[in-house]
Amino acid sequence: MKVRFRYFDTKSGNLPFALYVPQGQPPALGWPLVLFLHGSGERGQDGKKQAGVGIGPAIRENPQDWPALVLMPQCPEGLTWGGTVLEAVYTLLNEVQSEARADSRRIYLTGLSMGGHGAWNMAIRYPDKFAALAPICGAADPFGVMFNLSGMPVWNFHGDDDPVVPVEFSRVLEQALEKTGNENIHFTEYAGVDHNSWDRAYREREFIKWLFAQKR
Numbered sequence: 001m002k003v004r005f006r007y008f009d010t011k012s013g014n015l016p017f018a019l020y021v022p023q024g025q026p027p028a029l030g031w032p033l034v035l036f037l038h039g040s041g042e043r044g045q046d047g048k049k050q051a052g053v054g055i056g057p058a059i060r061e062n063p064q065d066w067p068a069l070v071l072m073p074q075c076p077e078g079l080t081w082g083g084t085v086l087e088a089v090y091t092l093l094n095e096v097q098s099e100a101r102a103d104s105r106r107i108y109l110t111g112l113s114m115g116g117h118g119a120w121n122m123a124i125r126y127p128d129k130f131a132a133l134a135p136i137c138g139a140a141d142p143f144g145v146m147f148n149l150s151g152m153p154v155w156n157f158h159g160d161d162d163p164v165v166p167v168e169f170s171r172v173l174e175q176a177l178e179k180t181g182n183e184n185i186h187f188t189e190y191a192g193v194d195h196n197s198w199d200r201a202y203r204e205r206e207f208i209k210w211l212f213a214q215k216r
Contacts, residue, residue: 045076081111090126116139120133159196
């Protein structure tokens with residue numbers, strides 16, 4: 001199966017980004033759209049590096065598992081997924097959604113490490129935008145999670161031997177979600193896994209099936 005990644009650098013007028021376009025004709029309501037936020041090591045301005053870690057390699061291995069547009073913006077050097085950068089991501093997401101005629105009911109958010117933090121924070125900031133959230137080894141303010149994500153489907157991943165972002169951060173957020181009464185939450189804690197829990201997470205067939213089943 002042909003795998004197509006399109007790359008856009010800073011000359012595009014917004015954040016550099018890569019876009020995965022599935023093969024074939026989109027559904028009647030348009031392709032679902034997955035927004036992926038990368039980790040700290042993929043920052044830059046080439047629009048390509050962020051597609052080489054996390055969801056990008058998983059798509060290349062099994063494109064049939066990802067029947068969706070996948071938007072991969074690139075965070076500039078020295079910055080993180082917060083503040084005006086998240087605002088720029090939101091603007092870019094809306095532009096791609098409109099131009100590609102994506103299914104507005106099926107916009108999904110995921111990210112790893114620094115991008116896991118960013119995914120939590122973006123969901124808190126724009127809770128009505130996304131049909132589901134899938135952070136990997138990230139962290140967030142538990143009160144923000146409680147007050148804003150009580151109705152959002154969430155599947156969170158973390159390795160219990162993570163030396164970079166301690167697994168306790170995810171455990172606290174799981175408790176925060178449980179307190180809201182949110183019944184569509186999952187937490188996969190990989191035993192003996194260090195910071196890289198994303199290689200396993202993005203190849204979990206049950207998770208991928210769950211993700212694309214969620215609708216707003």
